[in-house]
Amino acid sequence: MNLIKVYVHEVTKRLPAKTRDDIALELKSTIEDMLPENYSEADVKDALSKLGNPAVLAASYRDTPMYLIGPNLYDIYILTMKRVIPWAILISICIHIFENIVFFSGKEAILSVAIKSVWIIIGNVINVLIQVFFWFTIVFVFVERVGLSNSDLPNKKKRMIWTPEDLKYVVIIPKKKAISKGDVVFGFIWTAIWSIAYFNADHLVGIYQSIDGNGLQFVMPLFNQDTLLLYWPFIVIFIILEAGLIVYKWKAAQWTMKLATANAIIHGLSAVTFIVIASNPNLLNEAIIPYTAQLFETTSSAAANSMEWIWRVIVASFVVTTMIEIFESYRKARIR
Secondary structure, three states: OOHHHHHHHHHHOOOOHHHHHHHHHHHHHHHHHOOOOOOOHHHHHHHHHHHOOHHHHHHHHOOOOOOOOOHHHHHHHHHHHHHHHHHHHHHHHHHHHHHHHHHOOOOOOHHHHHHHHHHHHHHHHHHHHHHHHHHHHHHHHHHHHHOOOHHHOHHHOOOOOOOHHHHHHOOOOOOOOEOOHHHHHHHHHHHHHHHHHHHOHHHHOEEEEEOOOOOEEEEEEOEOHHHHHOOHHHHHHHHHHHHHHHHHHHHHOEOOHHHHHHHHHHHHHHHHHHHHHHOOOOOEOOOHHHHHHHHOOOOHHHHHHHHHHHHHHHHHHHHHHHHHHHHHHHHHHOOO
């Protein structure tokens, strides 16, 4: 392991992106000046020990000091926030969706409920961010002021003082190869959305119209629900596989060949299933054609042809998007 490279990475990752390259060159030069001509690993460790904890050294490079939370706690604070915030947002969204499903009376159009829910969810997310930021900051400020020892901190139980040996446990993940927590949360939300839409298509996916100024009203479904439910065992399997893939991404935190292959298999099979479902001649609601023909003042055959072409474009777009996503996953997995 190149301890110098890892140490420089541990310092610069805590600094603004615009200054990282310059400080990395400066720090690398400083370390090399501290080493003898034919240095050994022991010499490197001795030099890094003199420079000290990367978090503390990074704090000395910052233009603005951290008044509330010192360098010994700052990185733990940021790591905690990064771990807690996505799950707090996800739980808030799930609770709101569950409440809407349980207390939905059916009197209001689902699309109207969904639009209102979006604004409510945005408000809830902002509130969650404020609450998490406030309370966790208060806790860390208290810990900073009370002065708990490093041994009291979760990631400091094994060793109270930083040493170069800590660098052996550092894994450097290139930014383009990494899987962010935001991607994981978005994947979970997207899976939940299309799952709910599939099993409730006759109430959710269709034509909406404003009637007598009373807001959007659900006029008719776009799909034949009985036809969709013919494939429900496959959909349930894909929901389980997709959930497992999301957990796998969360654990791996970076694209690997195994993860990219699992992703390709699951999404490839889902694309095939989507094509099979989309090819079913009974999928679309028969009442859609005469309704759209009357709405746009055209013939039923013209409306049917237009609907067929639109549907083909949607299917083709889905397949192309899936192929691009699979290709990108392999490309990221090959990054060293």
